[in-house]
Structure formats: structure tokens, C-alpha cells
Amino acid sequence: MGLRKEAEGWLRTMGTDQWSDPETGDRAIAKWHSSIDEGRAWVVVDEAGEVLATVSRGPVDRDFWTDSDRPETALYMYKLIVSRAAAGRNLGARVVDWISRLAALEGRTWVRIDTWRTNTGLHAYYERLGFEHVRTEEPGHRRSGWLAQRRAGVTTFPNELLEVVGHGPDSRTHGPCVGQEALRGRGKST
Numbered sequence: 684m685g686l687r688k689e690a691e692g693w694l695r696t697m698g699t700d701q702w703s704d705p706e707t708g709d710r711a712i713a714k715w716h717s718s719i720d721e722g723r724a725w726v727v728v729d730e731a732g733e734v735l736a737t738v739s740r741g742p743v744d745r746d747f748w749t750d751s752d753r754p755e756t757a758l759y760m761y762k763l764i765v766s767r768a769a770a771g772r773n774l775g776a777r778v779v780d781w782i783s784r785l786a787a788l789e790g791r792t793w794v795r796i797d798t799w800r801t802n803t804g805l806h807a808y809y810e811r812l813g814f815e816h817v818r819t820e821e822p823g824h825r826r827s828g829w830l831a832q833r834r835a836g837v838t839t840f841p842n843e844l845l846e847v848v849g850h851g852p853d854s855r856t857h858g859p860c861v862g863q864e865a866l867r868g869r870g871k872s873t
Contacts, residue, residue, distance in 0.1 A: 735769040757793035758786035780838040787836030
């Protein structure tokens, strides 16, 4: 949750309205808690155990993806957040690479995302990572809806892969976040 709060403050300084609406934020936080409780969230830690990033996966969001999108062919990535202390080290790209490899191992074709519709800087970031814009949906009760996908198995930094180092409530890498797994880098310091 600390990463989320830090990201909210940083986003405000970037001139985007992402995560600025309290009602939308409360719903998103509740969904995120569910991801954590259900073991669908991971954290990236450094050698000292400091949390540097987080990412979640979840079910297809039917506000955006339809049957014609063949939702079963994709892994749906949510809540990629990198701490400001780790910014500029390609950590977000390496987390996306890890998710991409996970999707391929599961036999998926795509990694899919939906992002805030008005955050064009975020759209450009994901496009630099190989995501292709599919379409933009605008349901009245949602602020996200910029939909993109990237082929599963694609890696931007194949020599700097992240790996799982612990899982479950007994893992020393979890701290208080039961249901999360921790990731560490290989080949380069996270």
C-alpha cells in the first residue's frame, strides 16, 4: 500500500488525474486487497528485503474485454507500481518480462492491460515495451479503458530476468503481505 500512496503523490506532480478520484481509488484498493489475499500479487525486493515494485494478475475485466477478444488466451496484468527509489533502472520493464514469461509458461498468447484513459505518458511507456493499443473503451463508471496487449513470452531484457524467491505466509520475503511472492533480479541488481 505504501507503493500505491507514493505513486498517487508522484502522479499528481506529473499532471495526470490518475488515481485522484477517492471513490475510484477506494474500489481499486479493495480489488487490490483481494488480489493480495488470493495470492495474485507479487512484490519485487532488493537484497536487503526493501520492496521496490509490485504487480498483480487478475481475471478478465468484462467492462473492457469481450468474448470476441478470446479472453482465455491472455494473462491480465494489473497494478504495476515501481517505487520512486527504483525509478530509472528498467525495473518495470523487467517485471513485465517476468509476467510475459509466466503467461507463456501457462500457454497464453497475450499479456493484456487496461490503463487510465487520459495518462498518455503511461500509454507511451507500455508501447515502448512492445504493447500494442487494441482499443479504448469508455464505460461511464470507469476511468481506465485504454486496452493494450503484448505477445506472451516476449522479453525486453532477457539477460536481467526476475525470479521467485519465496512464497506463502512462511516466507521471510513476505513481511505482512500474506499471499504474495517476492521476486529478485538475476544478472543485474534490482
